[in-house]
Amino acid sequence: MNYDLNQLSKTQQKTSTLTGLKKLLQLIAHEKPTLIIAFFIIITNSALNLLGPLIIGHTIDNYVQHKDFHGLLRNAAILLAMYTAALFTSYKQTTLMGGVGQRMLFTLRNAIFNKLQQLPVAFFNQNKAGDLISRVNNDTDKLNQFFSQSLMQFIGNISTMIGAGIFLLVINFELGAAALSPSLVILFLTLVLSPWIKRKNAANLKSTGGLSAEIQESLGNFKVIIAFNRRDYFRKRFQEANNDNYKTAIGSGLANNVFVPVYGLLASFAQLIVLCFGIHLIRVTTGTNAFTIGALMAYLIYVTNFYNPLRQLAALWANFQTAMAGWDRISQILSLESNLAVLPAGTAENNAGLLEFRHVHFSYDEKREILHDICFKLEQGKTYALVGPTGGGKTTTASLIARLYDPTKGMVLLGGKDIRTFTAEERTRKIGFILQEPFLFTGTVRDNILYGNELYKDHTNEQMEQVIRDANLGTLLAIFEEGLETKVLSGGDSISLGQKQLIAFMRAVLRNPEILILDEATANIDTITERLLSDILDKLPETTTRVIIAHRLNTIENADEIFFVNSGEVIRAGSFNDAMDLLLQGKRVS
C-alpha cells in the first residue's frame, strides 16, 4: 500500500474546497452552540453598522438642512450608542471565535497525532519526519489562523455586504443595480482564480514541509555531516529547498494579493457611478419621489460598506484558500487507514506450533520481493538463530514475526491463529522485539525500561530494583551509575550504543514475552557483558522462545535450530558447523 503522502494518487490528493470544508466542519460540530451565538453576535454587529448611513442620511435631510440642532444632537447620541454596541459585539465575537480556533487546533493536533500512532511502519518508511512535523504544526496553524481570526470577519464582511446591497437596491433599485454591477466582475474573477490560488498555497505548504524535512535530516545526522565534512553538500541541499520555498512563497503571495488592486479599482469605479447617477437623480426627481442629498450621502456610505468588506474579503479569501490547502495536507493523513487491521478472532489450529510462517511472501514495494514462499515453525521454549549475509532478509523476517508488516502473500500464525486476529496490545505482550537500533526517549533509564509496560508503573524505585533483580537483570542495571534514575536524552546521545542496547534488553525481558526477538542485540556490547546477557537469556522461563539474529557466530552456539536467511529464502541450516559452511561459502547445503 502506498503511504507516501507526497505521491498519493490524484483522487486521494485532491479534495474540492467544499468537501474539505464539510469534513472540517464535522470536526468542530461540538462547537455548534458557540458558533451559533457568535453568528448572531456578528449579524447584530453588521446590522448596527448598517443602520448608521440611514440615520446619517435622515439627519442631513431633516436636521442639517433645516439647521435643527436638537434633532442633530439626538441622532448623534443614537449613532454613538449604536457604534458603542457594535464595538462590544465585535469584541465578544473575537473572544468567542479565538476560543473556537484554539480548541479546534488542540483537537486537530490530537487527532493527527493519534492517527500517526495508528499508522504502520511502512508509513514512516515512506514519509520524512520533517514533512510530518510541518503538517502537525504549520498546516494546523494555518487552519487555526483562519478559524480564530478570519472566519468571523469573513461572515461579518459577507453579512455587511449583503445588508449594504439590500439597502442599495431598496432605496433606489436602478442606482443600486448600477452601483453593484462592478462586483460581478469580482465574483467572476474569484470563481475563476480560486483553484489557482489554492494550488499556489498548496505548493508553498508542500515546500515548507520539504524545508522542514531537510532541516530535520541535517540536524539528525550532524555527526556524520561533520565527520565526513559534508557541510557544503547539506548547505547546498538546504539552499535548494530554501530557494524552492522562496519561489513558492512569492507565487502564493502573488496569488493571494492578485485581487487587491482590482478590488480597489472597482470600488472607486462604483463610487463614481453612484456620484454621477445620484447627481443626475437629484436633478431629475421631484416631490415625494425626490432623490435627496441625504440619500446620496447614505448611498455613498453604503457603497463603501459594500466594497470595503469586499476588499477585505480578498485577503480573507487568500487566508481561506491557504487554510483549505493546509487542511488538504492534514486530511491526507487523517484519511489514511492502517493496512495492519485487526481481523475478527478465529479458532486456533491444532499442532500449529507457537509461531508459523505459511508460504509467506513479502516485499516493501512493488519493485522487489524480499521473501519468497517462506515456511517454518517455531516451538515453545526453543532458541532459534537467524544467520545469513548482510541484506539477506533477517530483520525483515523478524519484523514479520512481530507484525511490523503483513506478508504480501501467505500467512503468519501465532498460537495457531492468524497473527492479524491479535490486537496490538495482545501481540506486543506476547512478542518482545529488541531492534537493531534501539530508540530511547528523553527521561530516565526507569522511564525507558517501563515504556509500554503498565505492570510496574506504580512501583517505587526500590520495588522496581527488586523486580529487576528477580529477572536476573541486576548486573545490567548496576552498569548505570545512577541506576534507574540515570538521565537519558532523546536519541540517547548521553549514553553509549551498548548501554542503549542494555536498556532495550531490560525493557523487553521485563515484559516477559512468549517470544523474544533479539536483532543484533549484542553487536555493540563487550564480551563480558555479552556473556552476562547470554546467562540472562539462559535463565529466562523455560517457556520463552528466543529468536536471535547475530553476525557473531559464538552468540548462537547454543541455539536449538539455525535458519540460514539469504536471497529471499529461509532454510534450516542443520548444525552449527553447517551454518558456518553456509556463511563462509555464501550458499546453502541441499
Ligand SMILES: Nc1ncnc2c1ncn2[C@@H]1O[C@H](COP(=O)(O)OP(=O)(O)OP(=O)(O)O)[C@@H](O)[C@H]1O
Ligand atoms: N524499509 C525498507 N524499504 C525497502 N527495502 C528495504 C527496507 N528495509 C530493508 N530493505 C531491503 O530488504 C532486504 C533485506 O533487508 P534486511 O534488513 O531484512 O536484511 P538483514 O539480513 O537483516 O541485513 P543486516 O544483516 O545488514 O541487518 C535488503 O535488500 C534491504 O535493502
